[in-house]
Amino acid sequence: MAGQHQKNEPPKELFVSHERKENTTEMITKPSRSFFQDARRTFFKNKMAVVSIILMIIIILMSIIGPYFNEYGMDGQDLSRAKMPPRVPVAENIPFLGMDGTLQDEFKGSTVEEATENAVMRYDNAEDFVDIEVLSEGDGSTDSAEVSATYNIYEAKEMTDDYFWLGTDQLGRDQWTRIWLGTRVSLIIAFVAAAIDLLIGVAYGGISGYYGGRVDDVLQRIIEILSGIPNLVVIFLLLIVLQPGIMSIVLALTITGWTGMARIVRGEVLKQKNEEYVLAARTLGQTNGKIIRKHLMPNIAGIIIINTMFTIPSAIFFEAFLSFIGLGIVPPEASLGALIDAGFKVFRLYPYLVFYPAVLISIIMIAFNLIGDGLRDAFDPRMHK
Missing domain, CATH: 1.10.3720.10 (MetI-like)
Structure with missing residues (x-):
C-alpha cells in the first residue's frame, strides 16, 4: 500500500513555490502635482497665451534697448529731415511693404497738367524728383483728370545713404x-x-x-x-x-x-x-x-x-x-x-x-x-x- 501511495504522488517538478507580491493596482505611479503646477501645465497648453507672453517679452526688451539700435537714437529735432517716410535696407526693394522711402498720393485737376502741378506743389516743388503716372486724362471738366505721384524725398534731400526705419515726425525726430x-x-x-x-x-x-x-x-x-x-x-x-x-x-x-x-x-x-x-x-x-x-x-x-x-x-x-x-x-x-x-x-x-x-x-x-x-x-x- 505504501508503494502504491508513492506511485500516485505527482512529480515534485510540478510544484512551484509561490512568491507573494505586493498589490500595485492602486499605487500612484506618478508624483502628485499641486494646484499651481496644474495651472502652469494647463497654461502652457494654450498656444496663443504662450505666444503672447513671448511677444510681450520681446516688446518689453525692445522698449529698453530699441532706442539705441540706430545712430539717430537720442538725437533731438532736426527740421532738415522732417517728415521722412520709412526706409529700410533690403525691404526698400520690396514694393508692397511701403518701406522704399517714397511718398505716394493721387492728385486731381481739370487737366493732367493741372493735376501734375498740384502734385509738384504738394511735394516742395521738387519736380525732378516727382514721378507722375497718369490715371485719368479727363474730359476738361473740374477735377476730371487724375495722376499718381511718387516723391523720392531721400534723393531730393540728398540723403540716399540714410535710413529711417519708421520714418521721422514733423520735427525730424526718428x-x-x-x-x-x-x-x-x-x-x-x-x-x-x-x-x-x-x-x-x-x-x-x-x-x-x-x-x-x-x-x-x-x-x-x-x-x-x-x-x-x-x-x-x-x-x-x-x-x-x-x-x-x-x-x-x-x-x-x-x-x-x-x-x-x-x-x-x-x-x-x-x-x-x-x-x-x-x-x-x-x-x-x-x-x-x-x-x-x-x-x-x-x-x-x-x-x-x-x-x-x-x-x-x-x-x-x-x-x-x-x-x-x-x-x-x-x-x-x-x-x-x-x-x-x-x-x-x-x-x-x-x-x-x-x-x-x-x-x-x-x-x-x-x-x-x-x-x-x-x-x-x-x-x-x-x-x-
Missing part, C-alpha cells in the same frame, strides 16, 4: 526711437496701475471682506464714493495742481483705479472665510493677519492674477485716451497715445505716423488679453486634465 520710448512710458504706467491694484485693492478688499460688519460697511461706502467720481473729473482736478504727464495719470489711477480689484477680492474673501480651513486656522490660534496672508490670499491668488492681467491693457488704453485728447503725456515726451495723437493731425498726408504706434498698442492690448484668458483657464479646475 520715429523708431520715439515709438520704443513711448512704449516704455505706456508700459510703466500700465505696470504702476497693476501694482496699485495689488497693493491697495487686494489689501483693502481683503480687510473689508474678512472683518465684515461695521468695518465692511464703512469701507464699502468709501469705495462707492470713489467709484462715483469719473476718472476725467479726477484728471481735471489734478491738472489744476499738476502739469499733464505721467504723475497726473498715475495719481488718477491711484485715486480710483483700485476699486474694482477691491470689490472682487472682497467678494472672494466673503466666500472663503467660512470654509473649514479658515475655521481650523482660527482654532489653532492664528492671528487674523496671518489667516488673511497665509490662507485666504493664496486661495484667491488666481482671481487676483487674472484681474491684474486685464488691468494692464485697460491702463494702457486709459493713458492713450488721455494723451489723445491732450490731457496725458505732453511733448516732447512720448507715449503711444501721444504719438497717435500727433500722427492723427497729419494722417491723410503721412499715415505711417499713425499706423506703427496704432499697430503696436493694438498688439500689446491683444497680447495681454490673451494672457489673461490663458490664466483664467489655467486657474479653472475644470480645465485641468
Whole structure:
C-alpha cells in the first residue's frame, strides 16, 4: 500500500513555490502635482497665451534697448529731415511693404497738367524728383483728370545713404526711437496701475471682506464714493495742481483705479472665510493677519492674477485716451497715445505716423488679453486634465 501511495504522488517538478507580491493596482505611479503646477501645465497648453507672453517679452526688451539700435537714437529735432517716410535696407526693394522711402498720393485737376502741378506743389516743388503716372486724362471738366505721384524725398534731400526705419515726425525726430520710448512710458504706467491694484485693492478688499460688519460697511461706502467720481473729473482736478504727464495719470489711477480689484477680492474673501480651513486656522490660534496672508490670499491668488492681467491693457488704453485728447503725456515726451495723437493731425498726408504706434498698442492690448484668458483657464479646475 505504501508503494502504491508513492506511485500516485505527482512529480515534485510540478510544484512551484509561490512568491507573494505586493498589490500595485492602486499605487500612484506618478508624483502628485499641486494646484499651481496644474495651472502652469494647463497654461502652457494654450498656444496663443504662450505666444503672447513671448511677444510681450520681446516688446518689453525692445522698449529698453530699441532706442539705441540706430545712430539717430537720442538725437533731438532736426527740421532738415522732417517728415521722412520709412526706409529700410533690403525691404526698400520690396514694393508692397511701403518701406522704399517714397511718398505716394493721387492728385486731381481739370487737366493732367493741372493735376501734375498740384502734385509738384504738394511735394516742395521738387519736380525732378516727382514721378507722375497718369490715371485719368479727363474730359476738361473740374477735377476730371487724375495722376499718381511718387516723391523720392531721400534723393531730393540728398540723403540716399540714410535710413529711417519708421520714418521721422514733423520735427525730424526718428520715429523708431520715439515709438520704443513711448512704449516704455505706456508700459510703466500700465505696470504702476497693476501694482496699485495689488497693493491697495487686494489689501483693502481683503480687510473689508474678512472683518465684515461695521468695518465692511464703512469701507464699502468709501469705495462707492470713489467709484462715483469719473476718472476725467479726477484728471481735471489734478491738472489744476499738476502739469499733464505721467504723475497726473498715475495719481488718477491711484485715486480710483483700485476699486474694482477691491470689490472682487472682497467678494472672494466673503466666500472663503467660512470654509473649514479658515475655521481650523482660527482654532489653532492664528492671528487674523496671518489667516488673511497665509490662507485666504493664496486661495484667491488666481482671481487676483487674472484681474491684474486685464488691468494692464485697460491702463494702457486709459493713458492713450488721455494723451489723445491732450490731457496725458505732453511733448516732447512720448507715449503711444501721444504719438497717435500727433500722427492723427497729419494722417491723410503721412499715415505711417499713425499706423506703427496704432499697430503696436493694438498688439500689446491683444497680447495681454490673451494672457489673461490663458490664466483664467489655467486657474479653472475644470480645465485641468
